[in-house]
Amino acid sequence: MNKTSIEKKLKKIKHKADELLHRSLDQQVNVAVTGLSRSGKTAFITSLVNQLISENQQSELAFFTPVSQQRFIAAKRVPQQHNLIQRFTYDEGIAALSQHTPTWPKPTKSISELRLAIRYQPTSSLLKLATDVVTLYIDFTDYPGEWLLDLPMLNQTFEEWSEQTMALLTKEPRLSVASEFIDEVNKLDPFAPLDEQVLAELSEKYTDILHTFREELGMSVIQPGRFILPGDLAGAPILQFFPFTGFDSIDKNEYQNAETNSMIGTLRARFIEYKSRVVKKFYKQYFVNFDRQIVLCDSLSSLNHGKASFDDLQLAISMILESFDYGKSSLLKRLFSPKIDKLLFAATKADHVTPDQHSNMVHLLNKMVYKKRHELHYQSVDVKTLAIASIRTTDVGKSRYQNKDINVIKGQRAADDKVITVFPGSVPSEIPKDDYWQANTFNFIEFSPRVPLRDHQALPHIRMDQALEFLLGDKMR
Ligand SMILES: Nc1nc2c(ncn2[C@@H]2O[C@H](COP(=O)(O)OP(=O)(O)OP(=O)(O)O)[C@@H](O)[C@H]2O)c(=O)[nH]1
Numbered sequence: 098m099n100k101t102s103i104e105k106k107l108k109k110i111k112h113k114a115d116e117l118l119h120r121s122l123d124q125q126v127n128v129a130v131t132g133l134s135r136s137g138k139t140a141f142i143t144s145l146v147n148q149l150i151s152e153n154q155q156s157e158l159a160f161f162t163p164v165s166q167q168r169f170i171a172a173k174r175v176p177q178q179h180n181l182i183q184r185f186t187y188d189e190g191i192a193a194l195s196q197h198t199p200t201w202p203k204p205t206k207s208i209s210e211l212r213l214a215i216r217y218q219p220t221s222s223l224l225k226l227a228t229d230v231v232t233l234y235i236d237f238t239d240y241p242g243e244w245l246l247d248l249p250m251l252n253q254t255f256e257e258w259s260e261q262t263m264a265l266l267t268k269e270p271r272l273s274v275a276s277e278f279i280d281e282v283n284k285l286d287p288f289a290p291l292d293e294q295v296l297a298e299l300s301e302k303y304t305d306i307l308h309t310f311r312e313e314l315g316m317s318v319i320q321p322g323r324f325i326l327p328g329d330l331a332g333a334p335i336l337q338f339f340p341f342t343g344f345d346s347i348d349k350n351e352y353q354n355a356e357t358n359s360m361i362g363t364l365r366a367r368f369i370e371y372k373s374r375v376v377k378k379f380y381k382q383y384f385v386n387f388d389r390q391i392v393l394c395d396s397l398s399s400l401n402h403g404k405a406s407f408d409d410l411q412l413a414i415s416m417i418l419e420s421f422d423y424g425k426s427s428l429l430k431r432l433f434s435p436k437i438d439k440l441l442f443a444a445t446k447a448d449h450v451t452p453d454q455h456s457n458m459v460h461l462l463n464k465m466v467y468k469k470r471h472e473l474h475y476q477s478v479d480v481k482t483l484a485i486a487s488i489r490t491t492d493v494g495k496s497r498y499q500n501k502d503i504n505v506i507k508g509q510r511a512a513d514d515k516v517i518t519v520f521p522g523s524v525p526s527e528i529p530k531d532d533y534w535q536a537n538t539f540n541f542i543e544f545s546p547r548v549p550l551r552d553h554q555a556l557p558h559i560r561m562d563q564a565l566e567f568l569l570g571d572k573m574r
């Protein structure tokens with residue numbers, strides 16, 4: 098071997114060794130984003146990714162230390178890890194926001210994934226000794242918060258679940274929507290021979306009323322969560338069951354012995370199968386892998402809908418929080434071994450109100466998660482609450498009203514595309530008491546994105562840098 102070929106070989110070996118070293122120093126984190134439908138999950142991931150890949154192009158990330166300390170080098174999208182999960186539709190979202198008349202990204206219905214690689218200079222002495230540049234791989238998962246509402250079902254029998262659900266259905270405002278469905282269930286003979294068509298039709302009716310609860314009444318507790326977001330299970334018999342009434346009047350023995358050739362036997366069997374094949378599967382396959390979790394909460398829309406909607410949001414939040422209770426006796430800990438160590442609760446769409454109301458948005462959210470936050474603290478889960486806007490659509494200004502300067506926002510109202518300047522109202526800092534609802538009407542207006550996003554430009558936002566710092570800051574030291 099001559100000298101140059103030895104040199105070449107040595108160089109190659111050194112390159113390989115460097116590559117191996119880098120690979121072992123590279124880090125990875127799974128960041129999950131959830132929230133009830135329309136809470137702003139797609140906008141959040143789209144903006145977060147856009148902020149990171151557009152860094153240095155006038156992005157505003159002052160509170161994200163790798164950027165403020167000038168250690169952030171670049172971020173780029175790389176192929177996602179799991180080929181069986183839908184791709185997060187980042188390009189489609191950016192395309193919608195870049196149109197001449199920009200629009201919001203389309204609603205999504207299932208779980209999706211996106212992988213990002215960030216190169217940065219480390220500060221931690223150990224890493225610094227070994228290398229100048231490290232890559233952090235982030236796997237973002239977007240999944241419907243409704244799926245978390247199903248966790249409590251794992252602890253219930255079909256009778257218990259039916260009873261609890263019927264108690265909810267027989268109270269206003271749900272009752273007016275559900276009464277016809279309840280009448281039909283009352284007429285059902287539980288021990289009649291199985292008629293799949295009848296069960297399919299009643300399940301469809303039950304699903305329809307769940308949609309009305311969510312979309313028209315602004316209710317948040319929707320169970321089973323997959324019924325309104327079925328993904329590829331749409332039309333499958335596993336989603337064809339519903340709560341049954343009249344357990345008091347049926348023979349207990351006959352019920353226990355009912356087989357799947359009877360109506361009630363099949364309803365119960367499907368409920369059990371749903372719990373193990375759908376609910377448990379989600380926790381086992383996805384949830385246990387998440388390291389960091391963001392829960393988005395659109396409290397302004399619930400305030401707009403009124404007391405019933407707001408109370409229901411509170412109930413839904415407490416149900417969602419069960420998925421983060423890692424105390425020894427928790428259902429979750431017994432069944433799975435989750436490892437989330439940081440949990441961010443974000444009140445979204447903060448650009449719908451004036452900045453002086455943001456602290457109230459946070460106080461209100463804190464009140465909703467207060468009890469659990471305390472418990473989680475003892476289980477060493479780091480919890481933070483923030484008011485954010487993933488994509489800011491309004492500008493802030495001052496206006497004179499009754500000889501006083503008041504804060505106002507200016508934006509393009511989604512309902513009629515008119516540019517308006519308004520004081521949209523104040524956000525309560527406490528859980529509102531009953532009399533509060535009589536005296537106050539909220540009118541938080543929905544706005545459209547106004548300025549088309551230009552190539553490589555970063556989206557305007559509120560506190561996305563603080564969200565990034567909480568979620569990733571410690572992973573990029
Ligand atoms: N003004 C404002 N509106 C927002 C923001 N984020 C979301 N929205 C509004 O909320 C709607 C829903 O946002 P998405 O990001 O699609 O919410 P999602 O949780 O992904 O919704 P689904 O996929 O239907 O569950 C958008 O179409 C906007 O109207 C924001 O930061 N500011």
Ligand SMILES: [Mg+2]
Nearest residue numbers: 138139204205
């Ligand atoms: Mg979405």
